[in-house]
Amino acid sequence: FDERANRIANALAARGMGKGDKVLHLMLNSINWLEAYFGIIRTGAWAVPLNFRFTSDDIKYCADIAEAKTMILGQEFTERVEPIRPQLPTIKDYIFVGENTPADMEGFEDIIEKASPEPLKVALTAGDECGLYFTSGTTGDPKPILLTHKNMECAAVTEAEHHYQQREDNFILIPPMYHTGAKMHWFGNLLVGGRATIVTEIELKSIFEAVEQERGTIVWLPVPWVQDILGALDRGELKLKDYDLSSWRLM
CATH class of the missing domain: 3.40.50.980 (Rossmann fold)
Structure with a gap:
């Protein structure tokens, strides 16, 4: 890389x-x-x-x-x-x-x-x-927004410390990376040398599958997606028992 x-x-x-x-x-x-x-x-x-x-x-x-x-x-x-x-x-x-x-x-x-x-x-x-x-x-x-290298450095340090990101973590990257939130939450993982898994198929089950298959530990999701997951669980469209999510420590 x-x-x-x-x-x-x-x-x-x-x-x-x-x-x-x-x-x-x-x-x-x-x-x-x-x-x-x-x-x-x-x-x-x-x-x-x-x-x-x-x-x-x-x-x-x-x-x-x-x-x-x-x-x-x-x-x-x-x-x-x-x-x-x-x-x-x-x-x-x-x-x-x-x-x-x-x-x-x-x-x-x-x-x-x-x-x-x-x-x-x-x-x-x-x-x-x-x-x-x-x-x-x-x-x-x-509307354009200008960011500096210091902004990016601070984002990486802040995320690493705030979320206790470690080298053993695997960050599941899902939201579009043109958005600062998607990247900057992951920057902490990059700073500590952790893994990242990029999910390109945006379906609710794909999130659970990525966590299970790649042993994901951190997933960043916009609130509407979290609401969709909770709704799917309530309706029985997703079942937690179908997935091994034991590695998932932070959302």
Whole structure:
């Protein structure tokens, strides 16, 4: 994971990305999501994670606000991005995560394979910016929120101490990682060297299956999902006796 993040950082730097530049990050939850995220911020650039529900207009709006130079996108978003590409003059490089890379984009695995695995030497301070996050735009246009490396460091330390996260923990990552809550709760586990399991199939039973199969210890869930679980248990659609959840210590 560390080496692949280094390779992404070096690949981005070779394409002119550096301190203060912005990279749009539009992907569904996956290990590639995290590799790309850490690769971006290791260059000194700002990661700009986008809500996977954003429409083409939302994506264009955020790209304009951020003045992004590069976009890393999953194959699921091609149909939303292609129509607006002529309206995104600041974006020079498109990096495609998935199969059948379009001819005018670069493949994620291709750039990783060709890049150096060595750490990129970039002078960064805790006060340097590392991420531009957008709200979901439920009451208007998405609103940008700027975060620094110090913000991320504090999130990691706070979560590790508040939840007593340890190396033996396995954090079950479920909510979309473009959201700060999904990542920052997990950051504590990363800080202490714990495992993470990324769940991509969002069904209630998938949560219990992940805990049982991967011996998950920590699960972060939004309140509506918890309510759905409790409702399913009350209705008998989920049965606790069907799963070994003995490893699960914190929600």
